[in-house]
Amino acid sequence: MAEEFEPKIVAFLCKWCSSAGSDLAGVSRMEYPPNVVPITVMCSGSISPLYILSAFNKGADGVLVSGCHPGDCHYIKGNLYARRRIALVKELLEFIGFEPKRFQMSWVSAAEGSKYTQIIKDFVSQLKPLGPQTELRRNL
Amino acid sequence: MVNLEELKENAKELLKQEKVKYIIGYKRGTNGLMPVPAFIKKPEDVENLIWDPLCIYNLTRFLVDEKRKKAKQKNPDERPVGLIVKGCDSRAVNVLLQEKFINREDIYIIGISCENTGVVDEKKLVKKLKGKKVKKIEFGKKNGFIVSTEDGQVEVPSSEILAERCQECIAHFPVVYDVLLGEKPKRKPDNPFKSLEKMESLSREERWTFWKEQLDKCIRCYACRSTCPMCYCDECVVDTINFAVTADTTAEEKAQKIKWVEKSPVLSENFVYHFIRAIHLAGRCIDCGECERVCPLDIPLRFLNKKLEKEAKELFGYDVGFDPDRPSLVSCFKEEDPEDFIR
Numbered sequence A: 001m002a003e004e005f006e007p008k009i010v011a012f013l014c015k016w017c018s019s020a021g022s023d024l025a026g027v028s029r030m031e032y033p034p035n036v037v038p039i040t041v042m043c044s045g046s047i048s049p050l051y052i053l054s055a056f057n058k059g060a061d062g063v064l065v066s067g068c069h070p071g072d073c074h075y076i077k078g079n080l081y082a083r084r085r086i087a088l089v090k091e092l093l094e095f096i097g098f099e100p101k102r103f104q105m106s107w108v109s110a111a112e113g114s115k116y117t118q119i120i121k122d123f124v125s126q127l128k129p130l131g132p133q134t135e136l137r138r139n140l
Numbered sequence B: 001m002v003n004l005e006e007l008k009e010n011a012k013e014l015l016k017q018e019k020v021k022y023i024i025g026y027k028r029g030t031n032g033l034m035p036v037p038a039f040i041k042k043p044e045d046v047e048n049l050i051w052d053p054l055c056i057y058n059l060t061r062f063l064v065d066e067k068r069k070k071a072k073q074k075n076p077d078e079r080p081v082g083l084i085v086k087g088c089d090s091r092a093v094n095v096l097l098q099e100k101f102i103n104r105e106d107i108y109i110i111g112i113s114c115e116n117t118g119v120v121d122e123k124k125l126v127k128k129l130k131g132k133k134v135k136k137i138e139f140g141k142k143n144g145f146i147v148s149t150e151d152g153q154v155e156v157p158s159s160e161i162l163a164e165r166c167q168e169c170i171a172h173f174p175v176v177y178d179v180l181l182g183e184k185p186k187r188k189p190d191n192p193f194k195s196l197e198k199m200e201s202l203s204r205e206e207r208w209t210f211w212k213e214q215l216d217k218c219i220r221c222y223a224c225r226s227t228c229p230m231c232y233c234d235e236c237v238v239d240t241i242n243f244a245v246t247a248d249t250t251a252e253e254k255a256q257k258i259k260w261v262e263k264s265p266v267l268s269e270n271f272v273y274h275f276i277r278a279i280h281l282a283g284r285c286i287d288c289g290e291c292e293r294v295c296p297l298d299i300p301l302r303f304l305n306k307k308l309e310k311e312a313k314e315l316f317g318y319d320v321g322f323d324p325d326r327p328s329l330v331s332c333f334k335e336e337d338p339e340d341f342i343r
Helices: A018-027 A049-057 A078-095 A113-130 B004-016 B043-048 B061-072 B087-098 B122-129 B194-201 B204-217 B223-227 B251-256 B267-280 B290-294 B301-316
Strands: A009-014 A036-041 A062-067 A103-107 B023-028 B035-040 B081-085 B107-112 B134-139 B144-149 B152-157 B179-181
Touching (some): A009 A049, A009 A113, A018 A036, A049 A062, A049 A078, A062 A078, A078 B301, B004 B081, B004 B107, B004 B179, B035 B043, B061 B081, B061 B087, B081 B087, B223 B290, B290 B301
Parallel strands (some): A009 A036, B023 B081, B081 B107
Antiparallel strands (some): B134 B144
């Protein structure tokens, strides 16, 4: 029997909330799928659309962008800028016909380890039936 | 109606009084009827200036070049540059002002109203006339153009040869100017995003097939980037021409230079290029349609920018290029911005 497809997820987590949230999930020994590659950035507002695209380009099956809840940003308003920018990226990805389920954004605070594990679990189960992402993968 | 004599008179006065360095406008080209950009430096040369429905180019791009040129000069001429703008071009000027790329006092804007029509689409015109040679094309009295060919004059309704962007235009007259020629018409299109409707009604798979086919054609000539008045970054993410390799640049430094996009014109890389260009133009593109016009492979690039213009309007209530004092789209936010897509 062929092995089940395991999606690869790139998660851009902000240092102050989401990354701490994922850390909490870890130290609390909560279980979640090992498909995710976390990349800690200083703020969700620092995530350029190019990072997201580049992740897909280099073979990610799904991309997650996660930041602090509105009002909790360490830099006061970085996540609100991110919200606007990511909304545009999402709309444009959908417009050109890219599978919208492959790209997600979430707010995860430092105390929400369980929310983080739930998001990853749901994301992985969403991506499994879609199969590998080939649309944007670098193909020279 | 815009009076050409008035335009010439204005330009002549400006040059005579030495108020401006030079005037950027349109003149008749040597190849057929299509105009070319004109740089008028002497008062006697203003006779070359023209204004007709074929003046489709956005001359704002030259402000970017002018700024670069000026930065290199030791004793630059501080007088402003005269620039002839249509409604859409004036919004491009506004965006450059908004981003503080240029100063208001460095430009003298001669605004031209498109009034009841707009500019023609050259491809549509050629198709309409079935190869007949155009001798002259003028704005009609009402909603149309008067085209003179070898067989005499015909009046063509604007719906047939008007450029698609002009049909969706929301500013038929300049929104920023020092002198305005023509009148300010009060008309709004029924739906400024009409051309998107067809695309949006397709299913996701169909849209993907469409864009795959289109972007696969791209040869990465970067004509779209070169002609865009908003693409003025000193270093573009797609090429590293400004990465200074000196005698002490180590191999490691060279290797570690981030390469976001490969230069090869293959689908996946074209995709990243066009996508990132569209995102960079979100809330900045004023839909002058130049990228699509210069594309040698006829990729409908306008759609990508138009889509983001639509989203900016619908999601964030943002109109591009009307108020230079407002913060730009992605450098501001509202508390009530939509977040239903966020978990």
